[in-house]
Amino acid sequence: MISKKIQDALNSQINAEFYSAYLYMAMEAYFHSLNFLGFANWMQVQTQEEVSHARKIYDFINERGGRVTLDAIARPAGEWKSPLAVFEAAYKHEQKVTALINDLVEVAAKEKDHATGIFLQWFVSEQVEEEKNASEIVGKMRLLKDSAGSMFMLDKELGKRTLEQEGGE
């Protein structure tokens, strides 16, 4: 069994992961509206990843004899001023999620729930990857500035991203 405190903390992380999925889905729609279909594809893969993160926590709560409860998902932003602004927002968002995961690790340590601590290690590493992915794109976009030709190239590159490449995580 998990404690009520851990159960509540994990349930709120499920909500945060779904919010991430929702935010990336909103970003995908924004890119569709601009016809940047490669950027939209990248966001679609990211959305799927976030849903799989929520599912991982969902399954873990059940495995530990806890009770999953689902809350309302907050409304994400829908408009940004440029593709760069979108990826900057994504990077900032991932930094926030990293802080949430770190807080969860602290709660597990305080509760002496080592199984949850070990479970969360996967998310700690995943956040390193998430931050790196978003910040690399921000870096490239800043370098390329707003040149239409280079944005087109980058759009093409990000259009190649698939979920399989990342082992479905």
Ligand SMILES: [Fe+2]
């Ligand atoms: Fe996530």
Ligand SMILES: [Fe+2]
């Ligand atoms: Fe994420």
